[in-house]
Amino acid sequence: MSKTPLARAVAFATLGASFALPGMAHADFIGDSKASLELRNFYMNRDFRQDLGQPNPPAVTGKSPTEYRSKSEEWAQGFLLRYESGYTEGTVGFGVDAIGTLGLRLDSGRGTSGTGLLQLDRETGRAQDSYGDFGVTAKAKVSNSTLKLGTLMPKLPVVMSNDSRLLPQSFQGGWLNSAELSGLNVDLGRLNRVNQRDSSDHEVMLVTNSRNASTGAGGARNITYRGGTTSDEFNFGGLSYKWNDSLTTSYHYGALDNFYKQHYLSAVHVLPLGDKQSLKSDLRFARSTDDGSSNVDNKALGAMFTYSLGYHSFGLGYQKMSGDTGFAYINGTDAFLVNFVQISDFAFKDERSWQARYDYNFAGLGIPGLSLMTRYISGDNVDLGANRDEGKEWERNTDITYVIQEGPLKNLGIKWRNATVRSSFGNDLDENRLIVSYTLPLM
Structure with a gap:
């Protein structure tokens, strides 16, 4: 059975993490692993009701936004492949998470792009045929404290990753979560890319x-x-x-x-x-x-x-x-x-x-x-x-x-x-x- 590029990418990430942890027991690392594939089909139509409609961005018209469109409308198919490993045995447990995303254009016109479902070409303003990303997160756990480095999707009051379109927003950085005391959660981190x-x-x-x-x-x-x-x-x-x-x-x-x-x-x-x-x-x-x-x-x-x-x-x-x-x-x-x-x-x-x-x-x-x-x-x-x-x-x-x-x-x-x-x-x-x-x- 042939595997998709996303499936191969997650498999390679898992194998790479395993080889990077020589001499450590892998029973929990593999046994507690979880993986899933989410299929997300998304249609969106935004109808502008004012007299002139919505100005086209300069990338679409190639000039100042003096041309108007009455709607934005797109249809797309998304694939989200998620992998979450367990932890190696020992005082410090190590693991790895990964996410591969792929968005495919099903329908989008030059005058109706811009819903946020699809990536736009920076020169023409047209929706691209496909786009996606592959992110890996290394993690280490001591007791009830976990440190994650790499791709992050925080859901905290001061920074909440958005997942309201075809593919989710993600960040790059580090995040420490500690739950050592009953009822108390402590979070510390830094992000540098989105x-x-x-x-x-x-x-x-x-x-x-x-x-x-x-x-x-x-x-x-x-x-x-x-x-x-x-x-x-x-x-x-x-x-x-x-x-x-x-x-x-x-x-x-x-x-x-x-x-x-x-x-x-x-x-x-x-x-x-x-x-x-x-x-x-x-x-x-x-x-x-x-x-x-x-x-x-x-x-x-x-x-x-x-x-x-x-x-x-x-x-x-x-x-x-x-x-x-x-x-x-x-x-x-x-x-x-x-x-x-x-x-x-x-x-x-x-x-x-x-x-x-x-x-x-x-x-x-x-x-x-x-x-x-x-x-x-x-x-x-x-x-x-x-x-x-x-x-x-x-x-x-x-x-x-x-x-x-x-x-x-x-x-x-x-x-x-x-x-x-x-x-x-x-x-x-x-x-x-x-x-x-x-x-x-x-x-």
């Missing part, structure tokens, strides 16, 4: 001035830079403590060298209210300040309260920005904000926003595997500068997900994501995403 979700290049990092370039709303964040616009150093650290089954609190610190420093406090509490009822409180506060070449100055306060009753969940959220700028984070990542949703983050200068959300698990009607999420977020008070009215925006999201529970297609997942955005200072758009995914265990 591979964006629609790229195969490992590049230095940028600070975001607008969550998505297609919103045209970067100026509303009011972040400016002096000198260069990139950084090759992001340092992070954090403490998370689980006091009991109901309460977890955390503090995290992140610093993008020469751009900003950020302190993050959060608390999550779940209050049981009786049979199949609970109230979850999620509180978050971040303080961001400049570091060198930027003017970053922001306080971000957020709170989300969710009442669960059987198969239903009802949520209410509030988010408030204050300071001289909007919220800052590494370009392309997710932001740990209660109103960071499908299109907008509602984190522009002085913005206030409210969210109402409803979730339902159709297992309550005898259809396990089917779920619904819908929410509405409204933001106002955005500071757009002198002589301009305050900016306002709203967004509506709906997710419908079904995972097949039995039969030959068991665990096949189908998700439809719909969003509508209206803004007085950015683009109006309607968006649909259809994602079909299946993960095949290999070992």
Whole structure:
């Protein structure tokens, strides 16, 4: 049976790690290994609703963005091959993880590219036929502390790897996680390169001035830079403590060298209210300040309260920005904000926003595997500068997900994501995403 290039790459990485550890027992290294292949078929359509549509980037037209398109639309197939080894025996256990990714273009036109599903050619602006990456992570474990060096996908309040398109965003760097004390997690690390979700290049990092370039709303964040616009150093650290089954609190610190420093406090509490009822409180506060070449100055306060009753969940959220700028984070990542949703983050200068959300698990009607999420977020008070009215925006999201529970297609997942955005200072758009995914265990 012939193997794909991705399968061969992971196999070689595994063999290489084994040969690199001579004289050590490999029973746990091999016996505890896991591998899987995820197939991800992704269709995305973004319909620009304003009169002229969305300006084409210069790379597409070869000149200044005076030509407009009414939509972005692409269809692609992704393959994600993941391998995670166990550890060698001994006081210090060694192991290796690997991930190989491949994205294939199924449909994309010159005038409809730019959804973030596919890598664009830098000269023509056309979507490339294929792109991908291969990443390896070396790891060492002592007791309950693990050090990882290489390809990383952190999910921490100050740096959250994005996986909302065909292939995930990844970083290069080092990350130490320690859980020596019961209930306490400690994280320390440094990142120096990022591979964006629609790229195969490992590049230095940028600070975001607008969550998505297609919103045209970067100026509303009011972040400016002096000198260069990139950084090759992001340092992070954090403490998370689980006091009991109901309460977890955390503090995290992140610093993008020469751009900003950020302190993050959060608390999550779940209050049981009786049979199949609970109230979850999620509180978050971040303080961001400049570091060198930027003017970053922001306080971000957020709170989300969710009442669960059987198969239903009802949520209410509030988010408030204050300071001289909007919220800052590494370009392309997710932001740990209660109103960071499908299109907008509602984190522009002085913005206030409210969210109402409803979730339902159709297992309550005898259809396990089917779920619904819908929410509405409204933001106002955005500071757009002198002589301009305050900016306002709203967004509506709906997710419908079904995972097949039995039969030959068991665990096949189908998700439809719909969003509508209206803004007085950015683009109006309607968006649909259809994602079909299946993960095949290999070992």
